Amino acid sequence: MDCATSDNGEAAPLAVKILVAGGFGVGKTTLVGAVSEVAPLRTEEYLTHASVGVDDLEGVSGKSTTTVALDFGRITINSEIVLYLFGTPGQERFWFMWNDLVNGAMGAVVLVDTRRLDVSFASIDFFESRGVPFVVGVNCFHGIKDRTEEEIRKALDLDPQVPLVLCDARDRTAGRDVLLALIDHLMAARSRTAPDPVS
Numbered sequence: 001m002d003c004a005t006s007d008n009g010e011a012a013p014l015a016v017k018i019l020v021a022g023g024f025g026v027g028k029t030t031l032v033g034a035v036s037e038v039a040p041l042r043t044e045e046y047l048t049h050a051s052v053g054v055d056d057l058e059g060v061s062g063k064s065t066t067t068v069a070l071d072f073g074r075i076t077i078n079s080e081i082v083l084y085l086f087g088t089p090g091q092e093r094f095w096f097m098w099n100d101l102v103n104g105a106m107g108a109v110v111l112v113d114t115r116r117l118d119v120s121f122a123s124i125d126f127f128e129s130r131g132v133p134f135v136v137g138v139n140c141f142h143g144i145k146d147r148t149e150e151e152i153r154k155a156l157d158l159d160p161q162v163p164l165v166l167c168d169a170r171d172r173t174a175g176r177d178v179l180l181a182l183i184d185h186l187m188a189a190r191s192r193t194a195p196d197p198v199s
Contacts, residue, residue, distance in 0.1 A: 013082045017104050018182065020071070020087040021126070022111035023119025027139040027169035028087040029071045031111060035175035036073025036085065070101060075179070083179065088123075098126060107186050108134040109178055111169065114147045117155050124156060133189050135163040137178040143168065 020028045071087030086101050102108075108127050112120040120136075127134040138152055147155075149164055158164065163181045167174040 011080070013076070013078075013080050016081060016083050016106050018083055018085050018179070019101060019105050019108040019132075020085055020111065021098070021108055021123045021134075022088075023113070023116065023123065026111040026113045026116075026120065027141075028111055031109070031137070031139075031167075031169040031175050031178070032071040032073040032085050032087045034170055034172045035075055035179065037076060038074050102126075102130060102132060105132060107182050108132055109137050109182055110134050111137045111139050112152070112156065113139055113141065114144075114152060115141070117152070120156065124158070128159075133182075133186055135165060135178065135182045135185055137169070138164065138166045139169045140166055141168075 020032055022028055070089065071085070073085040073087075075083040075085070077083060086105070088098055088101055110120060110123045110127065124134075124136075136152075136156065136158060138149075145166060149166070152158075153160075153164060163185050165178045165181045167178050169175060
């Protein structure tokens with residue numbers, strides 16, 4: 001793996017851009033905050049009466065804030081690799097930002113909530129249509145696992161090669177495991193597309 005060279009001649013770490021996407025209220029901001037080694041940048045605003053009839057709060061009636069631009073966090077894997085996490089806004093009215101956020105992304109985590117799987121269909125379609133590798137993180141709110149992995153895969157119509165990981169977005173270790181699953185998936189995809197060495 002090649003690294004860039006910094007101004008002082010030392011090898012600069014490889015920057016890997018990862019998106020954390022999914023529907024409104026699935027836990028994207030929570031996941032970025034749980035795993036980031038720095039205080040995450042958040043662009044949350046309080047929900048107001050102006051969002052009534054615009055944002056669907058079914059299943060997340062206790063939610064009082066929403067991301068209006070992006071979340072940003074960082075994880076240093078080692079001296080050679082740093083992950084930069086970009087959490088996307090979940091409401092449909094902010095989806096236009098995804099086209100800019102996806103530029104330069106190596107892969108994505110699509111968070112889903114089994115109580116509202118339909119809010120994640122658009123995220124999966126977005127990455128599939130752009131050929132961006134992704135994993136699905138099933139955010140098991142309050143430890144509730146009300147569906148099997150097979151049921152979730154079928155409901156989301158996931159390709160068999162797409163990893164699916166059960167997690168708790170609030171837990172740093174669980175978030176790390178989702179990101180490691182993505183890194184493994186990216187490495188496997190890279191090895192499948194790498195040209196055969198010339199004898």
